[in-house]
Amino acid sequence: MAKSSRRDFFSTMVDGFHGAALASLLGSDLYAAPTFDLKPKSPQFKPRAKSVIHLFMNGGPSQVDLFDPKPMLTKMAGKTPSRELAFAISNGKEAGTLMPSPFEFKQHGQSGIQLSEAMPHLATCVDDIAVIRSMYGEHANHEPALFLMHTGRTIATRPSIGAWVSYGLGTENQNLPAYVVLDDPKGLPINGISNWQSAWLPPIYQGTRFRAEGPPVLNLQPRAEIPTPLVEAERSLLRKLDAAHRDARPYQPDLDARISSYELAARMQLAASDALDVNTETEATREAYGLNEPATASYGKRCLMARRLVERGVRFVQLYIETQIFDTHGDLKAGLNYACTKTDKPVAALLKDLKQRGLMDSTLVVWGGEFGRLPISQGGGKDPGRDHGPNGFSVWMAGGGVKGGCVHGATDEIGFKAEENKVSVHDFHATLLHLLGLNYRDLAYERAGLKERLTDQFPARVVSEILA
């Protein structure tokens, strides 16, 4: 591009998508340093969803026991696995035989999607969800697989999807973070805070943890030991000091930014507390989310908070559940029952609640873990489990722009490997971005001469088959 045409390009961009980032990419003649903020940005094309609720199901939910019925496993029960399948287990000495699911599958809804009996509540929502049965990953270990699902690569040093979306779209509510993480009070997921890192994207795009109990944000409330009138008096002195400092230094945008950050902090105290206050919800709503039952109270509360956050314009909300609740290496049936009992009812309530409030069209709900599980048993004994299986697993999406009541792709006859209409993690990410009005090729960040993307340099494809 000639210099003049570069400038024209920017001048014609109305509310330009990353004018600044593009400027640094194209305009080596432009001195302007890119600026980054969280103001709402126009998507690249008309979005189907405005917000995302990502229900991350830690541990690797077993596809053949939840979403992907395999009658062939019953027929082949006890058979020795192929060499390839035997190689897929982490400890070769624990490789068992082909193991059918202990759960029964039934058809549900108008669509007749088959679902395992472990998820009776989701069964009432199948006509709203699109199940992808042909996902495949790259790694059979939690850490790299979690990095892959969150950042598009198995390494520890890339930005997470929530950070990319915040970078691309900003957020609607400036009093709340763009990207909120609701982790389980019982403990951080594998990879901890790296799951919501911005890595080399500017730090303002990293996820902010909201705690489910107590003040949602660290140091949100003034110190209890300082009397309230003093907090006010001190702030008023600070305003005076800063105003004088700024007045003596005109044309310094950093000083303005810093003063507004202190103002925002004060507003956030109110906004964040209000957003997470589930006590103002009706008893019926609280009951529906399972807030009155010990098994579902914790996850139900987070699901309800997620709805309140997207209602207030938060762009990306990510929920985690215990450390690896779906990691059923032993006692498959009990393990999955435990995980589903905790999550099934709240998740179904969230879908119904979003629908009822007219938020479903603007909210994309994504359910899935880091991989699936192998169709063979692991560990002998009475109650064996299943080991990690990244070669074929299921996830589902619902809401904004997703075709409800559909199934996409298939695994082989035993559920080991994705076979038909395979969906890579990059395809999955591209689809998610597409629903938000972003093209995975163009949502780019210039870094050290590389045009970085969520999908890195890998080919990807929007799974158009599940779009409404």
Place this chain on the structure above:
Amino acid sequence: MGKLDLRNPDAILKGGASGPVVMPGASTTSLLIDKVVTQQMPPGKTKLTAAEIDQIRVWIDKSLTPAAVEAAAVTENEVRAILQARCVVCHGSGERSGGLDLRTAASRLKGGKSGPALVPGKPEESLLYRKIVDGKMPPAAEAKLLAVELPTAGETEKIRAWIATGAPGPAAVPAGLAVTAKDREFWSFQPPSRPTVPTVKDNSKVRNPIDAFVLAKLEAKGLTYSPRANRLTLLRRVYLDLTGIPPTPAQIDDYLKDQSPDAYERTVEQLLASPHYGERWGQHWLDMAGYSDSEGFGQDDGVRRYAWRYRDYVIRALNADKPYDRFLQEQIAGDELSDDWKKAKSGATQELIDRMAATGFLRTVPDPTDSFERGLIAERMNIVAEEVEVLSSSVMGLTVGCARCHNHKYDPIPQRDYYRLSAILETAYDPYEWRSPNKRELDLALDAERKVVEEANKPLQAQIKKLEADLSKVIAPFREKTPGLKDEELEKKFPELELQAQSLHKQLDEVKEKVKPAPNVRVLTDNAEPSQFYLLRRGDPVGFGEPVDSGVPLLFQNAALKPYQPVAPFAGTSGRRLALAQWLTQPNHPLTARVAVNQLWMRHFGRGIVPTVANFGRSGMPPTHPELLDWLATEFVERGWSLKSMHRLMVTSEAYRQSSNVSEALTAADPDNALLARMSLRRMDAETLFDSMLTASGRLDPTLFGTPTEVDVRPDKEVTVNATAAGFRRSIYVLHRRQTPMSLLDAFDQPAMTPNCTERRRSNVATQALHMMNGSMAWDLAKFMAGRVIDEAEGDRAKQIELVYLRAYARRPSEDEVRTGLQAITDFRKQWPARLNTDNAEAPRTWQGEWLALANYCHAILNSAEFSFVD
């Protein structure tokens, strides 16, 4: 074009210069799809539609089957690559399972205990092939423990075909494509030449040649320098810049009293001689290296127990003004400079420990391979790739990462060059015969360090002795009963004994856990017998392309430069890293000195002369002052690569002494201050802010070096640093764990090291305000500060305010500011008694109220913009 012919299926399958463009049955890994999907191809405006791309996808996946691939002659290189990836972990230099070594042609023929591994021409009679097809090798049961994956059907077939054609021997490594002379013309690939210092109109503003270069540009635009900054503004600026902490009231007074013309220059000398200089600039270098005290992978995020030795090395080296060329040589190849480390045990010198710890420079990136499940070849190669990124971004100012998968789009760096550069590190990071982090330590310590540990262990050793004696006593009767059995066997045999021994074992384990070894040194050293390395197609760990030798990018092949020529300095090491270090530090290297002075410039002035500090290539931004950059680069080398002398030049220039105030006209003329008609106003970085709070409040523990201070993860998840007996140590000594960064530092953009950070961001966000206003650290330090101020000024409130200003802002308050302060403290003072009435403390409420009211004042000052911004 690219030697690729797309006219018929056979030609398509053959591929082009970048290797095969389609993988039959696997569209997702096919280069052709990637090129059209990412719209790199076709060139021009017309791109393929999604439907057209899908059509190609379906054709690759369904119609183009592997059977259609023409059988080509398989070379030894291809087979060696497969054997390295799948077999040599057991049949290689380390372990020779079954007496078999599969690495060389001779050793394969020699075979192992079961005979030769292969019979040329007869794959079915060759053990190598038979074991694989029969499913015996690699063994499924142990595969994952050995980080080995199953050979693909294609790989097995290659081995068969190679044996069938007589198992031809290795061919020479092909020479790479040449880079054209035109490719090398770009300014940053040419050695810097010494420019003449320009003449300027206003010579009175020229203190040293830097000013001549900067002013010449300004004058050409009708601009000139801003007025000089106020004396104390400049003093605070240079203190924070060179040492990272503000001046004390006494230092301010000394400076004000000194009216000699070179008072500022002498202050600069003092600061450069201060040990705090090494801490401040050490942090900058640790950013570039990507330093962290943890492995950085997974939730466990294991602590790197001895990483601090590298941090200390950096601080010591900078304080000693170690020449930058030597500084780099030690960090890239400290182990290859001498083999003395192989012999040393006791009596190790600090010099030796430092030189070996220096190799920690290339040991910084997240390393998950302590776990076998996370130590597969792909992960090992990711580590190499990230170390290459650290090296190239920090030292070379070159972006090479993209060439991992394809030829560089902007710079003349073919993919082969990337793998040649990787191969320099791979003799130490051999992906085929890997060493996990715990195997990369040396038992080197000062005698004094050993002694400290021995003393600490003495009482523990005594306890162990006693517990073992107790255990022996308990076992004795059983020994007599059943002689000939070992103690553990006895315990298993007699449940009553097992029960008795249990608690003793537990105690023993606990005490043994407390016994500390002397500190080791984390190092990077070569494998004695490195593997053959390959170009990997599209970066795929098993997408073996041509074999490559080690080398530096061909674009630097230049008559003026000495070539990269590895020679083993002693047995057991390749000399590759040493050759790289020597090649990089030759005086006229096009990048090394330029990149280094540009980094210094950015940190002193706010932006680099080349604003993209890690990218001097074509896709980076061009220098704003190319002649100045070259003058600095050549001056740097001429001054013996002395970093301190470059700091001296920069901070004593008139450019540096300007005010940061800016007019509307100047903002319009130069919004980003690229031309330097003023200094840039900047927010402190995280570490400077924290260290300044400690200094202003009088809470700084100035202890240098050693193990990092632990952090505490509070129930509310805030991560704080623990206090020492003397206060808090500087942030560079806080345990930097990737999973638990100190919350306050994290909020102010301390980098997460992914994998390194060549330039800090300075955001202004609400969470920073929350930490400063409501966090415990700022409030506790404000109380401490108020206490010290009262101690010094006693009841004189105006004096108290003056001291607060001196400590926090390095200036005296105006009368107006004193009045505002007095009023505020009086207001605060009224609010406290009611609050204090509610607790039952013995302390007098009036006095306590006085103190806390002043604490509120200090708290507001520490929160103010003037404190955290530097004019």
